Amino acid sequence: MKLFPAIDLLGGKAVRLEEGKRDRATIFHAHPVELVQELAAHGADRLHVVDLDGAFAGAPVQRELIRAIVAACPIPVEVGGGIRDRAAIDAVLELGAAFVVLGTAAVKSPALVEEACRAHPGRVIVAVDARDGIVAVDGWTAASEITAIELGRRAIGWGAAALLYTDIARDGLRGGPNVEATAQLARTLGCEVIASGGVGTLADLANLRAANIPAVVVGRALYDRRFTVAEAVAACHGPQG
Numbered sequence: 001m002k003l004f005p006a007i008d009l010l011g012g013k014a015v016r017l018e019e020g021k022r023d024r025a026t027i028f029h030a031h032p033v034e035l036v037q038e039l040a041a042h043g044a045d046r047l048h049v050v051d052l053d054g055a056f057a058g059a060p061v062q063r064e065l066i067r068a069i070v071a072a073c074p075i076p077v078e079v080g081g082g083i084r085d086r087a088a089i090d091a092v093l094e095l096g097a098a099f100v101v102l103g104t105a106a107v108k109s110p111a112l113v114e115e116a117c118r119a120h121p122g123r124v125i126v127a128v129d130a131r132d133g134i135v136a137v138d139g140w141t142a143a144s145e146i147t148a149i150e151l152g153r154r155a156i157g158w159g160a161a162a163l164l165y166t167d168i169a170r171d172g173l174r175g176g177p178n179v180e181a182t183a184q185l186a187r188t189l190g191c192e193v194i195a196s197g198g199v200g201t202l203a204d205l206a207n208l209r210a211a212n213i214p215a216v217v218v219g220r221a222l223y224d225r226r227f228t229v230a231e232a233v234a235a236c237h238g239p240q241g
Contacts, residue, residue, distance in 0.1 A: 001236040005232075006217050008049075008219065014028050014029040014223075036069055036072040046098070048077075058138070070097055077096070078099035079099070080103065086116065099123050099124070103137065128163050131143070152185055165181070170197045
């Protein structure tokens with residue numbers, strides 16, 4: 001299983017939210033670029049970066065900071081948050097990001113995301129952010145009328161490289177990921193599903209790996225020093241117990 005440490009950007013700082021709520025943000029670092037080497041070390045596979053300001057505003061906000069993060073990062077970077085038109089998609093990839101993550105656009109502008117998948121094969125990841133199985137949009141502030149399974153099915157049809165599945169109710173709370181829902185999505189659709197939300201212990205990583213989840217995003221647990229990147233890499237990459 002691959003490990004993707006996360007940097008979430010809000011007001012130019014690295015933060016973590018609880019359940020995606022802006023008023024429940026904890027600031028972990030005032031200078032996010034300084035985190036890059038620490039998070040990208042010890043065998044981490046990819047860095048996951050989210051422009052939370054962009055997600056709430058509906059358009060990218062932290063472009064220059066993301067440019068600096070990508071430039072400083074020795075491993076591939078995937079970027080999401082407020083990317084909702086073709087110009088924004090192309091701009092993120094031109095900054096040097098290896099992958100672009102599209103969430104709200106996949107629900108509200110499906111033709112755009114399908115076009116992006118075809119224009120940038122293997123580089124578009126569709127975020128399936130769900131609460132009780134229903135996809136949320138606009139920085140997780142509003143519910144859509146589409147289920148996680150249906151959005152995932154559409155995304156695979158468009159040619160998305162992977163799905164990023166987040167159980168919003170668990171995000172940032174360290175109570176454990178929704179292993180079964182993540183595994184069910186992967187089984188039902190037969191595609192690569194990246195797990196996100198709720199990882200708080202090395203046992204959580206072991207449970208995801210045992211369920212054959214191919215990759216996981218980890219944020220708050222690393223910042224809270226629940227475990228190190230090296231320990232997480234060992235849990236993700238090492239031999240099964």
